[in-house]
Amino acid sequence: MRLDVLTIFPGYFAGPLETSLLGRAAERGLVDARVHDLRRWTHDVHRSVDDAPYGGGAGMVLKPQPFFDAVSELYGDLDARPRTIVLTPRGRLLDQRLVAELAAEPAMLLLCGRYEGIDERVHTRLAHDEVSIGDYVLAGGEAAACVLIEAVTRLLPGVMGNAESATDESFADGLLEHPQYTRPPEIEGLAVPEVLRSGDHGAVEAWRHEQALARTAEVRPDLLARWRERRAAARQDPMGEDPRVD
Ligand code: ADE
Numbered sequence: 001m002r003l004d005v006l007t008i009f010p011g012y013f014a015g016p017l018e019t020s021l022l023g024r025a026a027e028r029g030l031v032d033a034r035v036h037d038l039r040r041w042t043h044d045v046h047r048s049v050d051d052a053p054y055g056g057g058a059g060m061v062l063k064p065q066p067f068f069d070a071v072s073e074l075y076g077d078l079d080a081r082p083r084t085i086v087l088t089p090r091g092r093l094l095d096q097r098l099v100a101e102l103a104a105e106p107a108m109l110l111l112c113g114r115y116e117g118i119d120e121r122v123h124t125r126l127a128h129d130e131v132s133i134g135d136y137v138l139a140g141g142e143a144a145a146c147v148l149i150e151a152v153t154r155l156l157p158g159v160m161g162n163a164e165s166a167t168d169e170s171f172a173d174g175l176l177e178h179p180q181y182t183r184p185p186e187i188e189g190l191a192v193p194e195v196l197r198s199g200d201h202g203a204v205e206a207w208r209h210e211q212a213l214a215r216t217a218e219v220r221p222d223l224l225a226r227w228r229e230r231r232a233a234a235r236q237d238p239m240g241e242d243p244r245v246d
Helices: 010-018 020-027 064-075 096-103 120-126 142-153 201-219 221-236
Strands: 002-007 032-037 083-093 107-112 129-132
Touching: 002 010, 002 064, 002 142, 010 020, 010 032, 010 142, 020 032, 020 142, 064 107, 064 120, 083 096, 083 120, 083 142, 096 142, 107 120, 107 142, 129 142, 201 221
Parallel strands: 002 032, 002 107, 083 107, 083 129
Antiparallel strands: none
16 A cells, blocks of 8 residues: 655654664555655745635644645656645544545555644545544644554565554454463463463353453443444344444
């Protein structure tokens, strides 16, 4: 996947894009992420990217012209841009369904806001989606872009070592993940549940499912309610939508 990011803080991405899963995906040519400094498309001596808001009010707004010039130069034409996403707290909440949808795109362009946001005409003309990573306000879109990039990259074919681990996890089937244990069998007076050491795969599966249900009921009753609805619908219409996909 080709990824372009427009930001006034390109240095923000250096660590995340080079480390661990993202770094390996880049080395192996599975993702080609290019971070661009928006200031490259400023033309004044101060290389200013922001200006005061029309109508007054506190703070500054990112100017539209550097965004339009950047997109024109990167893709040759505004309408040749790939799926374009503005990271903003006013956007649609990112969830695993949207992550999976984005992972199917050949390319994406991520626009990071700062200050009081980006001039509305950039949203209107360029954004296919506005995405928020949660109901809280960050200092800018950069951290949100990193979150989106990591969530999408790990779904790209060949990125995850163990093919199963991308599906056998929280949200893949709409429930939170069951607890995991590794050695030693006991530490700090806490033992690994006996069933996990029993070698009985059926019992292990059943235990994990119970744990996932209990955990989801406690922490995310909203997810559990949706999971139950989907399961009921799937039972009425066994040929219908796969209840795992949400
Ligand atoms: N920019 C500031 N806050 C944000 C959020 N919660 N999600 C995405 N972008 C943001």
